[in-house]
Amino acid sequence: MNMKRRDFNLRVAGAGLVGFWAGDLLASDLIQTAEQTRGPFYPIPEIEKQEFFDVDLTRKDSNSPLAIGEIIVVRGNVLDLSSQPLEKVFVEVWQACHSGRYNHPNDRGESPLDPNFQYWGRMQTGQDGSFSFKTIQPGKYPGRTPHIHFRVVASGRKALETQLYFEANQELNLKDGVYKSVSAEQQKGITMGLQPEPIDRKNPSSVKLMTGNFQIVLGPSSDSKSTPDM
Numbered sequence: 001m002n003m004k005r006r007d008f009n010l011r012v013a014g015a016g017l018v019g020f021w022a023g024d025l026l027a028s029d030l031i032q033t034a035e036q037t038r039g040p041f042y043p044i045p046e047i048e049k050q051e052f053f054d055v056d057l058t059r060k061d062s063n064s065p066l067a068i069g070e071i072i073v074v075r076g077n078v079l080d081l082s083s084q085p086l087e088k089v090f091v092e093v094w095q096a097c098h099s100g101r102y103n104h105p106n107d108r109g110e111s112p113l114d115p116n117f118q119y120w121g122r123m124q125t126g127q128d129g130s131f132s133f134k135t136i137q138p139g140k141y142p143g144r145t146p147h148i149h150f151r152v153v154a155s156g157r158k159a160l161e162t163q164l165y166f167e168a169n170q171e172l173n174l175k176d177g178v179y180k181s182v183s184a185e186q187q188k189g190i191t192m193g194l195q196p197e198p199i200d201r202k203n204p205s206s207v208k209l210m211t212g213n214f215q216i217v218l219g220p221s222s223d224s225k226s227t228p229d230m
């Protein structure tokens with residue numbers, strides 16, 4: 001599978017993330033990431049049928065205009081319950097554009113679509129279990145708080161479908177039925193804060209981005225509903 005050429009370099013996926021999972025974490029510190037509904041807007045054609053990886057949702061290709069919205073970077077790691085990083089795990093994301101609309105025939109909302117937004121992304125984790133996507137703050141659509149969908153597929157394990165929420169929207173999160181369907185402890189694991197990316201002293205004129213970390217913990221490999229090799 002060939003990597004699609006994008007301005008956003010995949011090497012940022014591992015930057016500073018080794019320390020994110022390694023060190024003082026114990027198995028008892030981790031709980032399995034909460035399962036959440038896939039929802040009705042999984043991309044068509046399915047992400048897994050794409051012939052390339054794409055980690056930049058902010059534009060269709062390196063020459064197209066930027067999508068509308070606040071650009072953010074979501075970084076993280078995929079771990080098992082013993083804190084070990086999982087390599088070569090497929091991580092898929094999909095979400096609404098700035099207006100809260102999905103590029104899907106089942107979304108019959110009246111909000112405008114963004115022709116420059118990618119709407120989905122896909123990559124494999126590195127040796128340290130790291131992943132990274134460049135996207136925008138998702139818009140809110142009726143009945144839901146802003147969120148990003150994740151599907152995580154690891155060989156020999158049950159595929160995980162979950163959703164990522166934002167601390168800044170906690171008032172809306174606590175009114176969202178899907179968010180409230182899991183325990184308070186699980187909610188913490190799927191709620192992410194955003195912080196300004198450190199200043200690049202070598203390139204002070206570079207665009208300043210908001211970034212966040214999302215740690216994904218998969219269940220045991222002995223799960224009876226495990227996923228075969230892909």
